[in-house]
Amino acid sequence: MYLDPVARLRRFNRAVTREVGALDTSFLGRGRPLGMARVLQLVQPEGTDLARIRDRLELDSGLMSRFLRALEREGLIATATDPADRRRRIARLTHKGQAEMMAYESIGHERAARLIARAGSRADEVVAAMDLIATLLNRDQLEIREADPDSSEALACQQAYFDEILARVAIARPEYFPLPDPGADSYRPPQGRFLIAWSDDLPVGCVALRPLDDTTAEVKRLWVHASARGQGLSRRLMTRVEAEARAIGYRQLRLDTNSALTEAIALYRATGWSDIPPYTTPPADVWMEKPL
Amino acid sequence: MYLDPVARLRRFNRAVTREVGALDTSFLGRGRPLGMARVLQLVQPEGTDLARIRDRLELDSGLMSRFLRALEREGLIATATDPADRRRRIARLTHKGQAEMMAYESIGHERAARLIARAGSRADEVVAAMDLIATLLNRDQLEIREADPDSSEALACQQAYFDEILARVAIARPEYFPLPDPGADSYRPPQGRFLIAWSDDLPVGCVALRPLDDTTAEVKRLWVHASARGQGLSRRLMTRVEAEARAIGYRQLRLDTNSALTEAIALYRATGWSDIPPYTTPPADVWMEKPL
DNA sequence: CAGAATATCTGACTATTGTCAGACAAAATG
DNA sequence: CATTTTGTCTGACAATAGTCAGATATTCTG
16 A cells, blocks of 8 residues: 555554543543543552552653642542552552542443444454554563462463464364363462463463472463564563573473464474473373473 | 453553653654644645634634744744635645644654564554554544546555455456556546545545446446445445436446455445346456446 | 624633652662 | 662742633624
């Protein structure tokens, strides 16, 4: 198409600016200036580090401080010093603040639902497109954190992993893959791990580690969301899980996989894994090991 | 995935707000407040109606007026009363203003290029995702306008049309489809038409009309950009081209197409077209007619 | 043509956002 | 343990954005 990609990004920007502007003004509809509303939206009920909020909004510390005082005066948030580092402060939502947030949520929710409804039969495609763009824009903020293997996010990641496997590997008996995973307990500390990669509040990748014996652990459930592929996230997840394994004290890692998952296997080979004899049953048909 | 579409749209919004904000501040980099920069960007060299700018920016008339005067003092724009309605005023860019606009353009251009480069191997996919979203958001602003069949936009639309046909229809000899189209002259007024559907500055669809005899015209080149499908644009284009044909004075329309293009054929059948005997050669294998 | 409506402008304010220098306390560093 | 760095807060300003009530000229409407 004659219109170059840059021109198209700028068209995208124009379209989205209008939409975002409309959303902003609807927040103003709750009688609070935008700056304050934005801060409020980043304060979690359990408490959020102030520096984190400032970072994300790129706010001046003075301005931020005033917003917080104002929100405090309104009784929406409460602040306390972080016991771990008493220079830092943590803000958390009060009950009243949570109610206010719900009101904001429902304003945004309604608008968002309308927009998605407008996409009609292509709604899925539109949501996937938004995921792709948001993941790209958030790329620098991507964070890998430990998670409870039974949390809804972890289960969702594993479900996505299974769906992916089923789509790509011809499996005689899909019931090989139950969920929740019966071995999930072994993904817990101290001997196991379940790591999730977050892009904002969307889980875009995971990997699990479970003990085989005192010196050997197994890597399981390496998965990356479609929107985050091609950006080195698998590698980051593997690097991280290997570091965790080393820290726990394992001496080597193993994994089993299927030959249909070519990119994953290429990654393993490129990062020091080597083939070993079978140690599990189908649908696995590739087995690998890596010394730590 | 456990995160519902609405939550994902909001994540998208957060990501994009930051990006748009960054773009805004880069405009500030030229030492002009955002409001003024935004007004300046909407002033066209040939002149733009003030009300139009105010509408798009949803600005208070007082504020707007002050921005204009400041821009005038800087020598970037000049205003004059509209001869057609002397209450209205028209602002146009001076030479200095055009230079300034170019500087803004290049700032935006550079940022945009960097962002797309970041997408790496998935750049095409990201651009397609942006097209999809922008087209959805701009849907209400979609405009069908007549175009010169030799303009670069018209040629691009036709190229896209051929690419689409080649991808979907098994054609023995692709050289059946030359570009520029040898019959292009017949798409010109007074007897022919070439219509383009615009979403902002991206052509997202086209259709052509050419004379067969005094009372019969042929519809050609019906094409809709991937980002705009599923939203009834083909129907709008057909309705419009039929109206044009009626206005020119034709009594019936014809078209040829290929049976692989099922959606198009379904649309024709649903809107009063009926099958007729062949009047052209392969790759066409469906021929239709509609009385006006 | 009188009165209503429209488009812009001006002046007087208010609200919001951004900036900067310094104060203070708590880590971090050597 | 002195020094530096970090995170937050306050005060004093300044810039930017938004609001509102007329003023004025023009066009529209009946």
